[in-house]
Amino acid sequence: MSNTLITTLIQIQKTSDLKPWTEQQWIDYLALTTTKLYLDNQDDPHAYLIVQEILPEIEIIELVVDTTFQQKGIGFDLLHKLFEHAQKNKIHSIFLEVSTHNQKAINLYKKSNFVQINTRPNYYLEKSGIKADAYVLVWYNKNLDKSAQN
Numbered sequence: 208m209s210n211t212l213i214t215t216l217i218q219i220q221k222t223s224d225l226k227p228w229t230e231q232q233w234i235d236y237l238a239l240t241t242t243k244l245y246l247d248n249q250d251d252p253h254a255y256l257i258v259q260e261i262l263p264e265i266e267i268i269e270l271v272v273d274t275t276f277q278q279k280g281i282g283f284d285l286l287h288k289l290f291e292h293a294q295k296n297k298i299h300s301i302f303l304e305v306s307t308h309n310q311k312a313i314n315l316y317k318k319s320n321f322v323q324i325n326t327r328p329n330y331y332l333e334k335s336g337i338k339a340d341a342y343v344l345v346w347y348n349k350n351l352d353k354s355a356q357n
């Protein structure tokens with residue numbers, strides 16, 4: 208993983224309200240064999256989706272679209288790249304946590320067929336110092352043959 212890419216990922220993350228990772232955290236995270244990184248554009252990325260794949264499940268760690276490039280369908284397209292991968296690789300489900308205050312992301316995930324299965328109270332500490340609950344959302348691979356799930 209090149210330093211240039213990590214610098215770009217850090218810049219994209221900084222445009223969001225999410226807790227920033229250090230360069231070393233990015234290096235360590237990307238070195239894990241279970242980590243998968245999706246970019247909107249390999250040459251000049253403006254958005255990333257980072258996941259942990261521990262078969263037969265995937266956990267979404269972060270999805271960030273640079274603020275300048277939001278509301279152009281990029282977040283939706285990145286999730287669809289992940290769904291295609293899940294369908295090809297017999298992934299059963301994709302999980303994530305999202306702040307109950309993050310309406311943009313909740314709308315995106317609901318539009319992408321995630322369903323709420325749980326709520327984690329006081330899961331996030333926001334920059335303002337306010338605590339926010341997290342929804343646990345899941346996307347089920349409906350194309351998976353029932354017999355393959357056993």
Ligand SMILES: CC(C)(COP(=O)(O)OP(=O)(O)OC[C@H]1O[C@@H](n2cnc3c(N)ncnc32)[C@H](O)[C@@H]1OP(=O)(O)O)[C@@H](O)C(=O)NCCC(=O)NCCS
Nearest residue numbers: 223269270271272277278279280281282283311312314315
């Ligand atoms: C959430 C986020 C990834 C959406 O990315 P995006 O590329 O702007 O989203 P898209 O253009 O693909 O929009 C898809 C859907 O998301 C929802 N959405 C996106 N922007 C929205 C906004 N400003 N207000 C309300 N809903 C919004 C809508 O449901 C939209 O569908 P629609 O266009 O049919 O209404 C982006 O806002 C972001 O990076 N936010 C900061 C980081 C973050 O909070 N990530 C999620 C937690 S890990």
